[in-house]
Amino acid sequence: MEERGKRRFSFIHAGGGCFTNSLGITGIGDPFVLKTDRNCYYLYCTSAPDGFFCWKSRDMVHWTDKKKCYSRDDNSWGVDRFWAPEVVLYEGNYYMFYTAGNREGSLRIGLAVSDVPEGPFRDRAKEPLFDFGYAAIDANVLIDKDGSKYLYYSRDCSENVGSDGIHRSEIYGVRLRDDLLATEGGESRLLTPEQDWELVSGNPLWNEGPEMIAYKGNYYLSYSANCFADGSYSLGYAVATNPLGPFVKAEENPILSSYFRTDVSGTGHHSFTWSPDDTELWVVYHSHTDPAQGGGDRKVNMDRAGFSKEGKLYVNGPLTSLQPAPSGSRMVNVTRRFSAEAGGRKMPGLTDGIACVYEGNDGSGLELPAEEGKVTVILKAAEPVEMNGIAVFPGKDGFMGMVSLKLMVNGEMLSDIYELNRAHQIPLILSFQTIEVREMEIVIHVREGIKSVGLSEITVLKEDRQDTADDAENE
Structure with missing residues (x-):
């Protein structure tokens, strides 16, 4: 886990909106x-x-x-x-x-x-x-x-x-x-x-x-x-x-x-x-x-x-591996409120719900060209959206070729760089304190010599506060 002030990344566990x-x-x-x-x-x-x-x-x-x-x-x-x-x-x-x-x-x-x-x-x-x-x-x-x-x-x-x-x-x-x-x-x-x-x-x-x-x-x-x-x-x-x-x-x-x-x-x-x-x-x-x-x-x-x-x-x-729980149970999937682009091109395939989870299945993803050692995906919403987590699904080659990931939200860095390695399970799920977002950049740094990386889906998550309140009431 990496911290910067009060904002931080952490792996989401099953009780925090994910499950196997x-x-x-x-x-x-x-x-x-x-x-x-x-x-x-x-x-x-x-x-x-x-x-x-x-x-x-x-x-x-x-x-x-x-x-x-x-x-x-x-x-x-x-x-x-x-x-x-x-x-x-x-x-x-x-x-x-x-x-x-x-x-x-x-x-x-x-x-x-x-x-x-x-x-x-x-x-x-x-x-x-x-x-x-x-x-x-x-x-x-x-x-x-x-x-x-x-x-x-x-x-x-x-x-x-x-x-x-x-x-x-x-x-x-x-x-x-x-x-x-x-x-x-x-x-x-x-x-x-x-x-x-x-x-x-x-x-x-x-x-x-x-x-x-x-x-x-x-x-x-x-x-x-x-x-x-x-x-x-x-x-x-x-x-x-x-x-x-x-x-x-x-x-x-x-x-x-x-x-x-x-x-x-x-x-x-x-x-x-x-x-x-x-x-x-x-x-x-x-x-x-x-x-x-x-x-x-x-x-x-x-x-x-x-x-x-x-x-x-x-x-x-x-x-x-871990994945976001069904929408409406602890987490709400708000991905549909965002559009995606990379390298100046629209990328609807990154927010269409179809993810690659193993080599050979549909949803094998998009190859995004690296520029100056990094790939930047921009997510935009028409109105501010509350969120407190993302799930990143790579393409058929997994996280090979990727070094690190960082988030820029509304033009400001949300957290320090999150280090990646080949052993990371699919998807990579990160959580942080709830924020309002209209524009978010996901910046992926790649290994030397890598010209492109594969991504198949990015899921944006929001805590279901009503579900959490119901749980507390039932305890």
């Missing part, structure tokens, strides 16, 4: 997060041999109140393999769609209902409500803006064998009746494993864990591919202009992967939710608790996601 994407919940799979209208979050997972547990949070980071929200009983149709619960709020009730194995040994999709999100959930019938005559798993529901409803699921590879002898899990979709209790019309196959990255597992092949999100007139059907127990388990997406397709898979897939990483493995089976202030999209997914071991012991992870100006879905992850 491993949320401390292990022994689970297939995490799904529901945000309620009371700004409370509920997490449901594959988590018990005879049902499901759920957890509760107000900030998406700290999860407590673990409780059994669904348990099979003597009248239950499901006997084992309780997987992938997802909960939808509809007309005052909470509908849990889940997978289980029936008495004949086949996988089916059931529905349980509760009047509160933490349960207990009770089966709507003594049989699976959604029986397509074959093994089906991983239900996901879309209630579209026009009120129409759709069910997405994976036709499981255990009972889906092609003429080539290959078992395949494939994504299907079907219209739901208005009361969510039955389907309307026939189901359609929407996705099948076909891109090169989806074929790593060999036989069987998987497209599973569908999750639908509608955005600006398009329908984004995201999914996981390869075997969940393997490090190749990754996330991709496809886009259509209609809820039931036809869908076209993104060329940039996979958008969340642990390829070439040793600190994380098997990133997939996800859900999306919004930050407490509804300004940021987040993806919640599982990865292997022991990256070196893989297998079925998995933990909950969470990273930022979003849509680029070209309409591409992206994930800033897997990011295993």
Whole structure:
């Protein structure tokens, strides 16, 4: 930490508005997060041999109140393999769609209902409500803006064998009746494993864990591919202009992967939710608790996601180091109030929300030319903005080539120079006392002979005083 008068830099710790994407919940799979209208979050997972547990949070980071929200009983149709619960709020009730194995040994999709999100959930019938005559798993529901409803699921590879002898899990979709209790019309196959990255597992092949999100007139059907127990388990997406397709898979897939990483493995089976202030999209997914071991012991992870100006879905992850917490929980992301420029050119890519967190993923950043041994990025706001922290995401080469960083705010130096080294984790997060800013310069000094450095994103942070006051009141 460096000081100059009363102003100083310091690393932000988890309690000060940052967190690491491993949320401390292990022994689970297939995490799904529901945000309620009371700004409370509920997490449901594959988590018990005879049902499901759920957890509760107000900030998406700290999860407590673990409780059994669904348990099979003597009248239950499901006997084992309780997987992938997802909960939808509809007309005052909470509908849990889940997978289980029936008495004949086949996988089916059931529905349980509760009047509160933490349960207990009770089966709507003594049989699976959604029986397509074959093994089906991983239900996901879309209630579209026009009120129409759709069910997405994976036709499981255990009972889906092609003429080539290959078992395949494939994504299907079907219209739901208005009361969510039955389907309307026939189901359609929407996705099948076909891109090169989806074929790593060999036989069987998987497209599973569908999750639908509608955005600006398009329908984004995201999914996981390869075997969940393997490090190749990754996330991709496809886009259509209609809820039931036809869908076209993104060329940039996979958008969340642990390829070439040793600190994380098997990133997939996800859900999306919004930050407490509804300004940021987040993806919640599982990865292997022991990256070196893989297998079925998995933990909950969470990273930022979003849509680029070209309409591409992206994930800033897997990011295993500290990162700013979701906006509206201890910190507020105020980056959108700033524009960026460097070397006399506008740099909208530095404040668009897309960050490079490992080599090979989207958001690899901009190469900024060095002049006289330094690179200067200028952030400007139309009106004064309160802030007390920044997060700097470098490009694909990390902080190599960079020596130090300093901040100039409203034409004055905010702090002494902060020394950088190659070992700094991504992103570099610095905090300081709250100030009002209209213009800020981030000056990066580079090593001798370096002609340019890569930057992918700069995030500007402000303390959420209301959240802090609520915490103090609850202590």
